[in-house]
Amino acid sequence: MLASAMHVGMIGMLATTTLGAYWLNRVSDPVTALSWAVLVTLSVMLSGPLAARLLRVRHDAVAAAKVETLYALKMLLTGGLWGALAWWSKASELDLLALGIMQFLILVVSTVVLGFTRWAFPCLLLGIAGPLAARLVATPPAALPPAATAVAIAALVLGVAHYMLFRKLRWLHLRRQQRDALAQEQEAVFHAASEGILLIRDNRVAKCNAQGAAMLGVSPDEIIGLDFGSWLQEPESWPHYLEDMHNAFLSGERFSAVARLRRTDGELFFAELSANPIDPAKLEAGIVLVTTDISIRLATEAALRTSEQRFRRLLSLSSDWYWEQDSRFRFTQIRGTRVDALQEHYRDALGKHRWDLPIEGVDERRWDAHRATLEAHLPFSDFIYQIRTTRGELRWLSINGQPMYDEAGVFCGYHGVGTDITESMRTQERYHHLAHHDTLTGLPNRRLLLDRMDQATAHARRDQHGIALLMMDLDDFKTINDTDGHEAGDQVLIAVAERLRSQIRESDTLCRMGGDEFVILLPEVREPGDAEQVAQKIIHSLSVPFDIGGKNYRVGVSVGIALYPEHTASVDKLLTLADAAMYESKQSGGNNYCFAQLGDQGLLQLESPENTQAASLASGILEVAQPEAFSDAAM
Structure with a gap:
């Protein structure tokens, strides 16, 4: 609308430019009048490119606002050129009166033409009335008060009239946009519905969506004006359906029925019909009929x-x-x-x-x-x-x-x-047991141990106590396998498992990691001495020979102890530290135990920022228990 107003305003302003040039030619000379007319024409012709630009960016609110601002500035320039004529010194009061009438007419027409933009008319009004007001103040005529009052009233009336017109036009424009948007939404919903929707007036189809037409095998345009009853398998039954519809509507109920329809190719199908009146009091206003193909549903049932x-x-x-x-x-x-x-x-x-x-x-x-x-x-x-x-x-x-x-x-x-x-x-219980236990000894395996360690560390954090992990490796066990075979070694491992189980509490976890390695998890220790006592009991218990098949077997055990949270708060690192401690115990001669050692900063050297490599274990991470002290404790 604004682009159209720009074109109309441009044509009107070009027409009035001729009158302005004629007026200026009378009070001046032809060259001056022609020069003024050229300037006004150039200013007016800017409306064309601005209107074209506005049409291109009409969907971009920011760009459209910039174009509207440029148009307002252009109108200020055009108005200024017209307003400058009021300062022409050779113009008589009669000439100025004629000029004022032309300017007033321009403003009156522009009030309507520029009603679609907020700032273009005020800029034009300022450009035309500003120089005139300045002329009245600079060279006041004898009738200054009436003249000034007339100019002020005219400007105020025109400004108010434009503002009211702009508000009204903007309101109407917004209402139309909302109405158009709503109509588009309704039309989109109408055609996107999965059911067929038909508007029936005078027993004929007045409107039909795409799904309804496709259901009957025609296009939406072809079905308009046809009698819907002709699509029934028995067209003569259509008046009975209409009578049932009217009776349902009069009683305030919704009509629903199942009918058999015929497509244009002759194919029959079952359809569910639902109908509602547009106005129950005026059935001639039309009936909305919804059709749903239920052939597949019935066949499925x-x-x-x-x-x-x-x-x-x-x-x-x-x-x-x-x-x-x-x-x-x-x-x-x-x-x-x-x-x-x-x-x-x-x-x-x-x-x-x-x-x-x-x-x-x-x-x-x-x-x-x-x-x-x-x-x-x-x-x-x-x-x-x-x-x-x-x-x-x-x-x-x-x-x-x-x-x-x-x-x-x-x-x-x-x-x-x-x-x-x-x-x-x-069977599932058996598989679960096999997945979490060692097949030879029946002890929990590494998977179940890690689960128990996670639970133990969670309880330890909550109840503020520690846990201990004892990693054990049998000394000289390889000799048994090499001398008497793996069958004898397996029997020794089973006996070791039974003896270890007898040395721990029911709440503790004994696990076989593989080979001749065992692990004991103590889920609650109050001080390192608790874990030390268990290690001593284990070493002393396994020092007694095993009688397997009439033959005695003697094994020792090397034990590594890691504590949570003193040594680490990580389950994986706890295993690593216990394993390394056990290795140091075996390197020191076996059949003893050792703890992981804390560094100077209260952190394990393995976890300190300065040394994160496993090699640090060999340079002081472990403290081997003294054989003499062990001997006393074991006794």
Whole structure:
């Protein structure tokens, strides 16, 4: 709109430039008049490029505002050229009156033409009225007060009139933009709907979206004006549908029905019809008809019913059982070959809820969650619980269920299958044990040890106590393997494991890391002496020979001790430090123990900023217990 106003204003200003040049020629000379006319024309012609620029950037609010500002400055220049004529010295009062009338007419017309921009008219008004006001002040005529008053009133009236017009036009523009945007949104929703939407007036299609036309096999334009009843398989039934619609509308209800329609290619399909009136009091205003192709849904439902029948037949041949519940979740039927083995569990189940049965292994929280699922009519799977047979055997059962609905879509209960998963649960427990325990000794392996260490460090941080890790390696064990074979070595390892287990508390963890390496985790120690006592007990215990197959085997043990958090707060580093300490113990002759040693700054040398390499372990990270002191302690 503003670009159009620029062009209109440019044409009008070029026309008035001729009058201005004529006026100036009368009070001056032709050369001056022509020069003034050229300047005004150049100023006015700037509107063309600005209008073109505005059209290019109309979607960019910032760039459009800059163009509007340039146009306002251009109008100030044009107004100034017109206002400068008031200073012409040779003009008589009659000439000035004529000039004032021309300027007033220009401003009156510009009030309307420039109504779409806020600042262009005020700039034009300032450019024209400013020099005139200055002339009245500099060379006041005899009638100065009336003249000044007239100029001021005229400027004020024109300014107010422009402001009011600008506000009104801006409001109308915004309303139109909102209306256009809303119409576009509605049109987009109308055509993007997955259902067919038709507007019926006088029993004919007045409007149809793309989905509705495609459903019938035509374009949206081809269906306009056609009788919708002609698309029915039985067109003569359309008046009955209309009568049912009107009766539903009069009673304040929504019309809904299932009809069979025919596409233009002759194909028949089932459609669900829903209708609402635009104005219930004036049905001639039109009816909005929504059509949904339900052929696939009906075919799917039929296939599901067939599949369910097959499922029930196959279930009768399987080891699982089938069950059904009513809308209040009470058992109505339970059948299957497996039910015979669980007869004591399901003997009195009919008419009861699942939570009324003698079920074990399900707390109130799980029952509440299961009941919430049922109340929401949602499917569920792998609801696992336990039952106890009359012989006292504990069995694991898994239940899956799906909600059931009748043909009207009303919830009518649940059905599903149950499975006895006792053997798979036992197998799973065996696999879990194998994954976390050593196959030879039955002790926890490294994976389970790391898990126990994570738990121990968490408790230690919370309760403000320490933990200790004892890394052990048997001395001269390789000699047994080399002399009597690996079978004898395995028997010695099993015996070592049993003896080590007898030296620790139930809360401690004994782990076999592999080969002849063992680890003991003490999850709660109050002082280093606690770990030292355990190391002494172990060394003393393993000093007693082992009788394996009538032959005595003597082994020693080297023990490395690392403490949390004195030595490190890291689980991995705790293992590393204990391993390094054990190595130093073995290097010092074996059959003794040593601690990881703290540096001067209260940090392990291994973790200090100046030395992060493992090589530092060999240069003083460990302190080997003195053999003499060990001998006394062991005694």
